[in-house]
Amino acid sequence: MVRLVTHNLLACHAKDCNTNNFPLGFQNVQLEIREAEFNPDFVRAFLPKIEWNALVKTARELGDTSLPDEQPEMVDDDFLQNLHHVLFELHVIEGAMVCPNCKHVYPISDGIPNMLLAEHEIA
């Protein structure tokens, strides 16, 4: 299950790939929506860790446009609900993630991304 909450924390870790290695782009995605328990405290506490632009961009790639371009200063319940949906309920089941810099492909199968590197890619 790749949820956007973790995708937003993932960067490419191949050798010498240090700039522009975030966010990983999705390819050939198969999406699934699974309901998850809404925990406003957690979402609120998680807010400062989010790279907002990356999250909005990825969410739109996946066809969810409920988030505003700019992170709103006032955090209300509606917004938290939308954010919760985007972060926790969108699951990428199949597909791949591609590094925007070195083009390394991390395949996702059965909801588990394969982050293994080949020997020459290890730092």
Place this chain on the structure above:
Amino acid sequence: MSRPELVAPPEIYYGDSEAKKYTQNTRNQQIQADMTYRALELLNLPPEKPAFLLDIGCGSGLSGEILDEEGYNWVGVDIAPSMLEVALEREVEGDLFLQDIGQGLGFRPGSFDGAISISVLQWLLNAETSHPTSSPPHRLQLFFTTLHSALRNPSRAVFQFYPSSDDQIQLITSIAQKAGFGGGIVVDFPNSKKAKKVFLCLFVGGGGGQQEIPKGLEGEEEDGKARFERRRERERSRAKNGRRRTIKDRDWILKKKELYRKRGKEEVPRDSRYTGRKRKPVF
């Protein structure tokens, strides 16, 4: 004691059958659960605050299940695909990654509020090939530096592991220190052969005041009796009562429901991931 890490690399040792065996072994489950609770205790997270944790070497999700129960959000990484498959079947709630921690972790700085790892580090101490990136110090160094940056400041990472010599402990702690971690080794029940557990307790930052290394548990395990005393007692009382204590766990419930369905009983509740699960202690 046999050492599986000397037999084969983890992704091969924990193949399909070994992964199932490992997960279904109730003794393993008990030990893993105990160590996870202890690791969480050592992690010393601020209470009442939601936390996002990293489970390094999550395997089949034995420790992840406890993190679920305690209400934490978590991400698990493991190198053995078969173990992850079992974890998927068990429907743990964390996100799972197939990743070799010796290749470094690919998370943005400050992502996690803490990390736990149960019985993993010893797997990093064997070189699988002669390539320089496969030497244990190199792999440990990559792992600890990337982990250090992935953790929030201040936070902790707690590793339970089985070192086979003091040199190994020395190697691991020195590399962790070079990566910027503070902290050290905590040994629970140092005088017991069976209950002895080694924890590596690492700190990121300290926020002014020095963080203190927690003390290991002392004395003999629990009541100082020999290991099988308890079982003998239990068996004796069981014989007295003349019936076994029932264990109504998830498997038992599923079996029963299946049986009812087969017999055509009406309104047997659907199976879901909530079947037979304890409620969280939150309201």
